[in-house]
Amino acid sequence: MRRLIALLLCLLVTPVLTSAQVVAADPVATPAVKGLWLLTEYPSQTVRPGEVANVRFKLQNAGLAPETFALSVAGAPAGWKVDVLGGGQPVAAAMPGINESVSLTLRVDVPKDAKPGSQTVTVSAKGAGQSVDLPVTLTIGTEAPAKLTIKSRLPSLRGTPRSAFEYTLAVSNDSGKDLTVALTAQGPANFQNTFTEGFGSNEISSIPIEAGQSKDIKVKVTPPRDVKAGDYPVLVKVAAEGATAEQRVTLQVSGQGKIALSTKDGRLSGEATVGKTSDFVMVLSNDGTAAIEEVELSGSVPTNWKVEFEPKTIASLAPNEKKEVVAKVTPADKAIAGDYVASFRANGRGESASADFRITVTTSTIWGIVGIGIIAVALLVLLGAVARFGRR
């Protein structure tokens, strides 16, 4: 019996429930609450003296017939300039459609001499039948001082005078506002510094950094070629609006030898006679900053020629030292007169230099004398014939 009642109840309740569901579905189309509101996400904001604060708000119409609402602002302290902007233009009234909203902006120009404290500005929208208010609390905050930090990942690099030293530095803006950071570096005289953005190639002298953000910059230091071995500090400074930060980076320059091969007067041509050894005096010099060990001399000469060096190797060549080397070149016995190229090379450890010599080969004049001898013999034959056969 009880079961039957339960079943009946069920049968009775189900249509009620379904009808309730149908009723509940209606408010989706028509909002349950009707009215007009002024809305903002942040009704209480902090502003800084001398700056412009923009407060975004909306005029929301829910279920009401469209109507013109006059907009006004009240409660602004003296000296403050307050405007209501719509679509970027100052507006005086707004008309939201049914279930629609109008986006508006309250532009507050805070004077520089605004006193700290809270000010409440009330925005109101007044229609024919109703009006709404939106109080916005603006707190004059004390300005957070600009603060910069600079960090280097690899503050010390090692290289030769010819290498470029690249330091990556992270500059962060720890203050509450965007800053344009000027970049400078102080190094020893004749050191060249260039700044580039993290992965960029353009040289920069300043970089804008947003509040709270950090940016990577690269500083490339090029030492002069003739710099002596040693440690050189470079002070990288960043500065913006009174805030500065600095970071010291170090270049560890190791010396490098630079070998040069030439002659005393720079003349790279000479003469040689066929089959005879000619000496070419060359000067080997080290223009670099470190000694060069085990300089070996070699030469490439035309086929069948001979070349020897005196001395063949030089144990060590100190910086700015000059040593004379004699190349003994012997042209081939059957070399034809004319100009040839012989190149001489000096190879040190990792360093080499070469010099091309233009060698003019001259042939011996012996054959010329032989030729004159032959003509003389022919003349003698003639004279002999004159002596033998001469008659009246």
Next chain:
Amino acid sequence: MRREGSPFTGVGPVFTKELADHLSSIRMMVLTLFVIVFGAFPVASSLQQLRTVVSADAYLFLRIFTLEPERVQITFVTALNFIIPLMAIGLGFDSVNSEFNRRTLSRVLSQPIYRDALLLGKFLGGLATLAVGLMALWLIVFGAGLLLLGVPPGGVEVARAAGFLVVAIAYGGVWLAVSMLFSVIFRSTATSALCALGLWLFFFILWPMVASSIAMSMAPVQFTSADELLGFEQFGQALMRVSPGTLFSEAVAALLNPETRVFGDFSNLFLARSRGTIPNAPLPFDQSLLLIWPQVTGLVAAMIVLFAAAYVIFQREEVRA
């Protein structure tokens, strides 16, 4: 019987008389005209071509002599190689036997003039005539070059061109000696002219073929090394150098082309390919002279030896015919 006094007394009068005879003769006029026309044609064409050349050339003036004009296909030097023998033979083929035939030889020799002096005077007179003609031609070329190119020749260029003139005169001297030798040997002027011209044709047409066929017959079946090929070429060249024309053209090539370092196509190729050689580097003048010294020596010595042969034969001849 011992001779009294110098054998060469009377060379002077014979020389001047011979020179005067040559220079005033119709034959000389014809020969000169022939040479100038033959020489002027290639020079005019090469000058025309050189005027359009814009590239810098340190030896521009010498190119007048050696440039092969596109339209004419003959260089001035080749033309001279061909005509100088003709001119020399024309001057010398009847120098002695015409005196026989006119029966003037005994009359001349009855003067206080030795036979030695007569022959030497005749030879020198011919050589001087040849030199005058060639010098005139040379100066015409130089003048035309100055006029049309507007570039003065450098000192080395003048020296090289002068060397070329000397070699050309020596080359003419060889053929003059050849023709005088024939004029001494043969009593008939026609025979001597024919023999001299025959020898000239032999050296110009037949000898290159003979020389190359001899060289080819001596060559191995297959060349195994560059040296072998070089040796083959040098052997062929040595055979070719029997001809005075080859000596002349080689000497002139080295004098007028300062870039000449070796003779022969394969030798040049071999030189250009070998390591360290600077191609087209001009030789200094003295080195060019050393290079062609054997050729020059050969020409001068051949001239002297041929003259000596003519002399010996002439001395032993009966003149009172």
